Amino acid sequence: MSATIDRDGVAARVSAFPRRAADRPDLKHAAVAVCVICHDGVPALLITRRAARMRNHAGQWALPGGRLDAGETPAQGALRELEEEVGLTLPPDAVLGLLDDYVTRSGYVMTPVVCWAGEVGELTPQESEVARIHRVPVADLDVEPLLVRIPESEQPVIRLPLLGGFVHAPTAAVVYQFCQVACRGLDTRVDHLEQPVFAWR
Template sequence: MSDDASGGSARDPLERESIARALGGFVHRTADADGLRAAAVAVALGGAPGDRRMLLTKRPSRLRAHPGQYALPGGGVDPGESAVQACLRELHEEVGLRADASDVLGRLDDYVTRSGYLITPFVVWVGDYSTTLRPNDDEVAEVFEVTLDELDVDAQFVSIPESTRRVIRWPFRTGAIHAPTGAIVHQFREVAVHGRHTRVADFEQPVFAWR
């Protein structure tokens, strides 16, 4: 699943300059959007200098779609809107953080979900968000600030009888987060932290996420 890539590990891989440098050498892959609904998510990085974090949300259990699941800030692309515009709009709507095109450090591979979405992930720098993080209670039950140590863990790959593709799971605290979120986070970790141009589009989602 990985392509050879050059580049050593950065001293502080979650700093803006380190992320931009790592993503500058990464060529993202797009997927055919025919028949799919377009969506975009933000791999949002920031926090205090020397203690940068990645933001992860948990959806309220009352929602009709994917209740209680972990997610990156994001959502559907509206008519007349680009994927990056949707990503930045959803980042503000869900967690209250404003960013613009200059804060987009790069793009990861498109991921097509079993439920019919084409998700485009953007890596977005949000700086010191300590006074501006305001989760929207209608869309976000909780925001998690993921440390480098929590991010930099090996993914798990599981075989299931329903598919020839392996399910990917990213271990997080007391559980594991599946694709698409788990796949996107895994690719960000591979590219930004380790300089490995790992591809994740062929990894499977668990059966419960197929609808």
């Protein structure tokens, strides 16, 4: 059973987490927003379905995020992407901390930025990138993942159930670590968890 999800508890657990950064200057740097909202009083994460016409990772589940601009910190980039992709503007003090960097098969170091938005109103997807915005209760995501072996890798692919299907790494790895760290206070690592082959490009 996970701990109660409130801003103070999440902030305390994330700040106490011994985060690991990936020292990979050869890769591009991106940030994603692990954004907690309160939907009808229930803590939820904002998860998007990427637009079908996007050049990369079309139609996949994702957290709001993208490549950092020059001179931008992960926190600044995550807040900018939240505003651009879903129309949610948050102040800098909405950021509670960072989770472990995740190195993607497509050549990015992804930094997850934990944010607390609380109650929010209507959100507007950026049509060129986001097909739909989902508010998924944290309790629905705080479950044991499915680990699947594939011939292309020695590491297991992580899957989390989501709306009748599955979300895969990197999003699944980040969400799983958030639940382990922010909800349960566990120092669970996910950098070894693999992406499905279709996400390697």
